[in-house]
Structures are given as C-alpha cells and as structure tokens.
Amino acid sequence: MSEKVFDITQEDLLWVEELLKGYGRKKEELLQILRDVQNRFGFIPMKVQIKISEYLDIPLSEVYSIVTFYAFFSLKPKGKYRISVCKGTACYVRGSEKIIEKLTQYLKIQPGDTTDDGLFSIDIVRCLGACGLGPVMMINEDVYARLKPDDIPKIISKYEPPFKNYEEVMKEQEEIVKSRKRAELKPSTKLVTA
C-alpha cells in the first residue's frame, strides 16, 4: 500500500522559512526546529523535512531519522478522532496492553500512527487522571473506563461513518455502566464508561 502524502500550503512553507531564519543555519537547533514544526502542524510534513535539510545543509536522511526516532514527532497528522490509551502503572496492571493490542488489530495501525482515511490515530499516554478506573482510554474528550478488549469494536463504530449505530451503542453502554462498579472521576472529565 502506498503512503499517503500529507501536503501543506504555501503559507505554511513561508512560516517554515521564517522559522528557519529565526534559528539561523545552526545544525544544533535541528531538534528545536522540529519541535516547533510538530507543534504548529501536529506532524512533520515531508516538504518541511526537505526544506530543513536544505537550509541546514544536512542530509534528508538525518532529519528523517530524528523524526522517526522520537515518539514526540509524527510523520502523519493526528486523526480526527485522537485515541489516547493509558499505559500508566494502574492501567497496565489492569490490562491496557490487551486494549492496545485490540485497537491496533482493529484499526490496522500502530501507536503513533493515523489511519489512511485520517479518522483515527492512536497514542499511548502515561496517565489520564482516572487511575482507579483502568484500563482507561480517551477519544478526543470522551473517556472510556474499565475497558475490556471486546468493547473496542463497538466504541470505535460510534465514530465511524455512517454513524448508524450511535444511539444503539450509547444505550448499550449506559447499561454496561450500570452493571459495572462505579468509581470517582475528576469532575471536569466527561465519562462514557464502556
């Protein structure tokens, strides 16, 4: 399967040029430049990698190897629905590995990656502040707690077009919530316990 190319606008490229000028031709600033680009675009576009390598006069392979080495950097934009799975200690001992495994099988992407349709991306995080409810994951602002691997397909289907079964899934989840033990969650967090 060919890699989808994620393009950026001329205006974005001008922004990159200004950024590079601000740092000057200092190779030691490469990491910081990449951080700024990641923060601006949510990923490091290939066109920008080429521009950086030309400006700093370093091989493109060197830029690419840094982008792919650090988990902080991404080669693709994050999905419309950003899935964050907690792998902190409390969630880990309650089976977050199995949740991650199911997600990667179901969406056919690895953590740090985005589906080709741009809908979903998976990230591993260290704590979502709901340790008593592990394993926990978030999809954008929705929090799913006390997860089991079999919950994943139905949860994901809520966000997949044509969204036909959204109501049905929400109803089922309400029932599941009632049948599973409740626990405290920080008040600002919207819980959609699965």
Ligand code: FES
């Ligand atoms: S360890 Fe998972 S929410 Fe804190």
